[in-house]
Amino acid sequence: MKNIFFAIFKRDVHIGWSQGSTSSMVVAFFIIVVTLFPLGIGPEQNMLARIAVGVIWVAALLACLLSLDRIFQADFEDGSLDQYALSPLPLELIVLAKALAHWVTTSVPLIIITPLLGILMNMDDDAFMPLIYTMLIGTPALSLIGTIGSSLTVSLRRGGVLLSLLILPLYVPVLIFGVMSVDTLILDMGGNAPFLFLGAFTLFSLAITPWASAAAIRLALD
């Protein structure tokens, strides 16, 4: 059981890297979106420092969104999803393996590049580590919730826009608690409640999304 789980995970990570496009394109998109802000609102350093955390979080959300449709689309088109549905591993665990692979191939590269963008945005020195922590805790929720949108739109030809409409509202809690927890961690006041909420939201999506996505996939295969 565990072997199958990791075999599916490795296969998806391999596809993500081997096409060369998936991960590197998402990272490039992330960098471009963040660099647009200093260009758009001018090089005033205090202003940039103030909005840095929020901008990076929003850009991470959008970059993650960009790659969501690929989670199930290719497998649906080439028939692998049929075979997965008939495989000994429950579909819920397959969804989880694919969400994990998505997180490793998109969110982890984003987190690695984040310090560079922090410098670009003149972010406070104190904010770097808190931002990375919160992204590590919060981004798994992005991949997990993303599987719902991806599986609901898998049988649609042009599901991309619909996917964004479905998923972005669900990303709002991650954004709010992600940005808030960076603030509270820097200021070291108000405790770590937002941080705990962020973690709770990730665990909540871990508990809910595999079932929801597996149900949506079964509908799509019908």
Place this chain on the structure above:
Amino acid sequence: MSEAQNISSNNLSVIRGDRPVFEDLNFYVRRGQLLKLIGPNGSGKSTLLKTIAGLIDPEKGEINSGENLITGDHDWIARNICYLGHKNALKKEFTVLENIEFWANLWGMPDKIKPSIIQMGIEFLMDTPVRYLSSGQTRRTAVARSLCHPGSIWLLDEPTVGLDDQGLSYLSGSMKNHLDIGGIIICATHVDLGIDESMIKILDLADFTSTSSLHMEGW
């Protein structure tokens, strides 16, 4: 190989969208038999195979194997049923061997990889990425992948599409082998597979097309 003695359906009806595809369909196949599904396009051959595989829920009726009710029994289906659909379920960026290896390992049958590759005559393509294969070679790879499955019931949906004479004879050879060791095959095809008539049962889906859908076609 896990053993299924027979597989049968009992008054099976399936509706796709608003359209009834077939109604009150009954079949019975036992070990060592091939059930050949024929019928005009759209008569529900693929739908029937998908229903047996559990990918489509029947509106009414049930599918049994011996004493077991298998409709909705995911574990039983995963162990016993090997499904090869229209789509080949191969990843273009991986080689033939990597593709087959992945599924064989997933099914826990790594020692079947080499024999099935040889069986379908694609040894020389083992290290070629699937994107460079012709459609016939891709189909052969998909068949070789299916040969690794431990299940004794094969559901084949037009397995011969794209295959040349040699590929066809390899395929029918594997199918004969499977029947000889007591397997069951349900196959939608219009091609003569060169298998002994005594092992073949024919199911014409046109006989079960629902009257209401005929009515709708005339509409």
